[in-house]
Amino acid sequence: MSTPAPSHADEAAISPVRALFGGAVAEGLVFPYPEIAAEERETVSAFLESFRDFARDQIDPGAIDREHHVPDKVVKGLADLGAFGMNIPEAYGGYGFSASAYCRATEEIARTDASIGILVGGHQSIGLKGLILFGTEEQKRKWLPRLATGEMIAAFALTEPEAGSDAASIRTTADYDAATDTFTLNGNKHWISNGGFAQFFTVFAKDTKLEAKDEHRRITAFAVTKDLGGIVPGKEERKLGLKGSSTVPVEFQNVRVPASHVLGERGQGFKIAVEILNTGRTSLGAGCVGGSKEMIRRAAEQATQRRQFGTRIADFEMIRGKFARMVTSTYALESMVYLTAGLVDRGLMDYSLEGACCKVFGTESVWQNINDALQIAGGNGFMEEYPYERALRDSRVTRLESWETMRRARSRATSLRRSSRGSRHSSPPRRRSSPSMGGRSAAPSRPCFASTGRGSSRRNTSRSAWPMPPSTCTRPWPRFRARRRPSPGEVGTNPMQSCESPSPSSPTPSTASSRT
Numbered sequence: 001m002s003t004p005a006p007s008h009a010d011e012a013a014i015s016p017v018r019a020l021f022g023g024a025v026a027e028g029l030v031f032p033y034p035e036i037a038a039e040e041r042e043t044v045s046a047f048l049e050s051f052r053d054f055a056r057d058q059i060d061p062g063a064i065d066r067e068h069h070v071p072d073k074v075v076k077g078l079a080d081l082g083a084f085g086m087n088i089p090e091a092y093g094g095y096g097f098s099a100s101a102y103c104r105a106t107e108e109i110a111r112t113d114a115s116i117g118i119l120v121g122g123h124q125s126i127g128l129k130g131l132i133l134f135g136t137e138e139q140k141r142k143w144l145p146r147l148a149t150g151e152m153i154a155a156f157a158l159t160e161p162e163a164g165s166d167a168a169s170i171r172t173t174a175d176y177d178a179a180t181d182t183f184t185l186n187g188n189k190h191w192i193s194n195g196g197f198a199q200f201f202t203v204f205a206k207d208t209k210l211e212a213k214d215e216h217r218r219i220t221a222f223a224v225t226k227d228l229g230g231i232v233p234g235k236e237e238r239k240l241g242l243k244g245s246s247t248v249p250v251e252f253q254n255v256r257v258p259a260s261h262v263l264g265e266r267g268q269g270f271k272i273a274v275e276i277l278n279t280g281r282t283s284l285g286a287g288c289v290g291g292s293k294e295m296i297r298r299a300a301e302q303a304t305q306r307r308q309f310g311t312r313i314a315d316f317e318m319i320r321g322k323f324a325r326m327v328t329s330t331y332a333l334e335s336m337v338y339l340t341a342g343l344v345d346r347g348l349m350d351y352s353l354e355g356a357c358c359k360v361f362g363t364e365s366v367w368q369n370i371n372d373a374l375q376i377a378g379g380n381g382f383m384e385e386y387p388y389e390r391a392l393r394d395s396r397v398t399r400l401e402s403w404e405t406m407r408r409a410r411s412r413a414t415s416l417r418r419s420s421r422g423s424r425h426s427s428p429p430r431r432r433s434s435p436s437m438g439g440r441s442a443a444p445s446r447p448c449f450a451s452t453g454r455g456s457s458r459r460n461t462s463r464s465a466w467p468m469p470p471s472t473c474t475r476p477w478p479r480f481r482a483r484r485r486p487s488p489g490e491v492g493t494n495p496m497q498s499c500e501s502p503s504p505s506s507p508t509p510s511t512a513s514s515r516t
């Protein structure tokens, strides 16, 4: 018996971008625009305020760039603020920020310094994300509390000299020995962010004893800690930008990893890598929002102070045009990022297309915005004394793979459309397991939300299911000061707007959003 064909409305309910590919608007998902719960908004506001105070006193982005190093006192200060535990559930000693709150914090950190953004993002957006998503209770209790405090810093080790975009072609091996129930890891990873000092690595390796038709199904993910021995970081890379972040090759020399360190199932590693990278794309977009806003703020300062031909350069039509473009793309990106994050918080199961949009549009927009800001600054924009040239160098890296991300997203959307069309005449499309880095399996026949009740997010659902961990999970760091609750006049309807107070020293062009 054939299953009834999905209606236009059913398709739209799967994901907003997928609906758009089919010419539909997913009204049920897009309206009302997602909001952060009031309680969390207050926590995020307090975190942001403390972070800004700390950044003003302690972070010198120019020095980080020149000295190729984030000073230890800054790393310690970030740890004291709890910045390494933002997306770690409270039960394991973190803040348990929702995706929206995490994006908001990422925005602020990235706008302050991109190298610090990589340090903090490499740690939790990708380094430990696999442990949160796929770890067992025992694994989480063992490592998350120390990762939340920054006692352990995490890194994500997928790329190899011969395996970049084509991650399925990795050569690092994991040989299983049933007698000792351990794997022996051998291989070379490269360009690993935080790799120079990380204590915890999410490592992907070919599971040699695993029989599988497709190569990518032989990849297993491991939680590998430095104390196992045999992990040898190489020399720091000299890079175009992000000079303060650690980027190194890491060699795994006969590393004996107990089977209890496998994340998820054996052979699930590729799926795990894809899932981690999907979640990281939305917060990467948030970092681009932060970078764009900082550039608009700086450019506005420059344009209102600099006079040529007897007038402020801000009054020239071409300069105004640049502000219009910068503000428009930033507003679009901000809307896209926080809609996606809000849907993740409400339990949207498949946001791979939305994440790809955040990454591609974000990385293209921030590049264009920095370039416009540099142009507005004129010759100053070219000088190291000003932040523009550094911002341009720092932002270049994310565009390296953005077109590949979009290509994969496009091909995924096409195949979703095909499978959806087919379903009108037969059974619903099956869950697709694709080796594509850009996509996650689609299951149009399942509900799009883990839970449908308003406010009953996936985060909250999962949190209540977690038993309390041992006493080591209490937060040992002095958390940021709790600030007063914002008065109603300060809290806008835009959930993100309410998370920050505008900087009094930031001249803002009249066309800019109040958050720039």
Ligand SMILES: Cc1cc2nc3c(=O)[nH]c(=O)nc-3n(C[C@H](O)[C@H](O)[C@H](O)COP(=O)(O)OP(=O)(O)OC[C@H]3O[C@@H](n4cnc5c(N)ncnc54)[C@H](O)[C@@H]3O)c2cc1C
Pocket (backbone or CB within 6 Å): 122, 155, 156, 157, 158, 159, 163, 164, 165, 166, 190, 191, 192, 193, 194, 239, 242, 247, 397, 400, 401, 402, 403, 404, 407
């Ligand atoms: C600063 C920095 C930090 C990094 N941090 C990490 C990390 O922490 N962990 C980690 O595992 N990796 C990390 N990487 C690696 C990064 O993820 C890879 O650089 C990325 O996957 C691309 O691989 P590649 O550089 O080998 O390029 P390649 O895969 O060789 O691609 C080269 C070019 O070809 C394009 N291309 C590839 N395939 C296609 C296709 N099918 N169609 C069209 N175009 C295509 C790409 O878009 C790119 O422009 C980092 C890289 C850098 C530069």
